[in-house]
Amino acid sequence: MKKIIVVGIIFLLPFWVFSNKPFAIIVHGGAGTYSNDSIQNYKIMQVISDAVEKGYKVLENGGAAVDAVETAIKVLEDSRLFNAGKGSVLNEEGFVEMDASIMEGKELKAGAVAGVRDFPNPISLARLVMEKTPHLLFAGEGVGKLIDRFQLKRINPDSLVTPEKLQEIKSGKIHKKGTVGAVALDKYGNIAAGTSTGGIANKMVGRVGDSPIIGAGTYAKNSTCGVSCTGLGEFFIKQSAAFHISALIEYANYSLKDAVGYVLSEIMKMGATGGIIAIDKNGNIFFDYTTQGMPCGYKSSSGVKKVLIFK
Ligand code: GLY
Ligand code: GLY
Numbered sequence: 001m002k003k004i005i006v007v008g009i010i011f012l013l014p015f016w017v018f019s020n021k022p023f024a025i026i027v028h029g030g031a032g033t034y035s036n037d038s039i040q041n042y043k044i045m046q047v048i049s050d051a052v053e054k055g056y057k058v059l060e061n062g063g064a065a066v067d068a069v070e071t072a073i074k075v076l077e078d079s080r081l082f083n084a085g086k087g088s089v090l091n092e093e094g095f096v097e098m099d100a101s102i103m104e105g106k107e108l109k110a111g112a113v114a115g116v117r118d119f120p121n122p123i124s125l126a127r128l129v130m131e132k133t134p135h136l137l138f139a140g141e142g143v144g145k146l147i148d149r150f151q152l153k154r155i156n157p158d159s160l161v162t163p164e165k166l167q168e169i170k171s172g173k174i175h176k177k178g179t180v181g182a183v184a185l186d187k188y189g190n191i192a193a194g195t196s197t198g199g200i201a202n203k204m205v206g207r208v209g210d211s212p213i214i215g216a217g218t219y220a221k222n223s224t225c226g227v228s229c230t231g232l233g234e235f236f237i238k239q240s241a242a243f244h245i246s247a248l249i250e251y252a253n254y255s256l257k258d259a260v261g262y263v264l265s266e267i268m269k270m271g272a273t274g275g276i277i278a279i280d281k282n283g284n285i286f287f288d289y290t291t292q293g294m295p296c297g298y299k300s301s302s303g304v305k306k307v308l309i310f311k
Contacts, residue, residue, distance in 0.1 A: 021187045022283030022301050025055040027072050029082045029295030030178005030197075031230045031275030034309050041309055044081055048297040049307045051075040055184060056299045065184040065192035065226075066104045066127070073100075073123040073194050076180035082295075083177035085120050088160060088198025090169050091205050096160040098198050099212040101137075102126045105191035105220035112212035114139040118154040119147055123196045126212070128152075137212060169202055176201075178294070179211055181218070181228025183279045191279065193218045193226035193242070199233070209233025215243035222281060224249040225256055230294065231274015235267050245278060256280040260288050 029048055034041065055072030059065070077085025088096045100122035101112035111130025114137065116122045128150060129138055138146050147154050179197035186192075195218045197211040210217035210233035217233065219242035220226040227242040236242075241263050248259035260276045267274060268290055275289030277296060285298050289311075297307035 021189060023059040023185055023187050024279055024283050024285055024298065024300035025052060025059060025068050025072060025182060025184040026277045026279060026285050026287060026296070026298035027051045027055065027076065027180070027182040028178070028228065028230055028275060028277045028287065029076060029180050031273065031289040031291040031294040032176045032178045033291065034293035034295070044295050044309060045297075045307050047076065047079045047081055048295050051182070052297040052299050052305070052307065055182060059184060059186050060301075062187060064188075065186040065190045066102065068184040068186065069102060069182045069192045069194040070123055070127050072182040072184075073180055073196050074121050077121050077123060077196055081177070082180045083198045083201075084180040084196040085122065086160060087177060089177065089201035090161060090165045091199070091203050091207070092169070093205050094161060094166060094169060095157055096198055097203075097205070097207075098122045098196070099208055100126045100194070100196035101212045101214055101218045102130055102194040103192065103214055103218050103220040103226075104130075105222040105226060108221065110136055110214045110218075112137040112214060113143050114208045114212040115206065116143050117157045118144065119152065120155055123194050126194065136214065139208070140206075179230040181230060181277060183220070183226040183228050183277055185226070185279045185281070185283055189222060189281070191220045191222050191226040191281065193220040193228050195228045195230075210236035210241065213237055215240050217242060219243045219246050221246050221250075225259075225278050225280040227276060227278045229274060229276050230289075231267065231291070232272045235270050235272035236274060238270065239263060239266055241267065241276070245276070249280065256284050256286045260286055264288055264290055
């Protein structure tokens with residue numbers, strides 16, 4: 001009898017330990033200027049909430065942080081409401097070039113793509129680079145070859161060009177939509193982060209921002225935190241923003257909040273704005289932005305859920 005109890009305890013112990021570990025997800029839909037059009041804002045918040053719920057479900061079912069991040073970001077890429085995936089803005093020649101990256105914090109594995117023209121979910125390509133190739137970052141023509149090599153379906157790049165997007169470029173009145181991103185901590189203590197974007201509207205062909213740059217737009221390390229950024233990419237690259245936050249925690253003992261605040265203020269000093277979402281190894285969630293708004297949502301195993309556009 002004693003033996004059965006001991007074996008039972010040994011067998012159940014890992015489940016008990018995992019079930020008590022905190023897990024959480026946070027997503028963003030881009031720092032920028034948002035109108036107070038309540039119908040549009042309601043739609044944005046619905047999609048953010050859907051991304052949070054779908055990502056959270058993965059974590060709740062014992063899935064990996066990296067799965068939760070990819071799942072959440074795909075919801076945002078597919079929604080057309082954000083500047084990522086099917087909603088991506090056009091460059092100055094009137095076509096789409098998307099960037100994305102994903103990173104997991106256990107072994108610091110990462111994957112990224114830049115200048116994607118004919119695939120609807122760049123975040124999934126970034127994951128493929130991370131898991132199925134010996135490389136980290138693919139750009140331009142090489143991304144097309146990667147899609148073919150893994151027998152994925154390319155889409156017609158023209159399908160990403162809508163009359164509304166063309167009209168915006170022509171009129172110069174560009175509706176500002178934001179980059180998307182997600183950070184998750186799973187039941188096993190693994191952190192992952194991902195970011196996906198169409199970049200800057202009317203950008204020069206070939207311009208690459210911070211989103212596919214590991215350490216700038218995205219970073220994850222189990223012993224510190226996971227981070228996804230949004231804002232004018234050139235400045236986030238100059239500040240090594242995402243890695244900078246992790247480094248402040250690791251080397252200078254900053255709290256997550258102070259580290260995010262410091263990096264945003266350094267970017268402000270350079271004359272740029274943006275936003276950051278992050279989760280640390282203890283499951284603390286933090287976000288901040290220096291723009292007028294940032295769609296953002298999070299949910300944690302402690303029972304907290306929040307979705308907002310304005311602070
Ligand atoms: N391209 C601006 C942003 O990151 O939302
Ligand atoms: N933060 C997105 C970009 O600058 O492309």
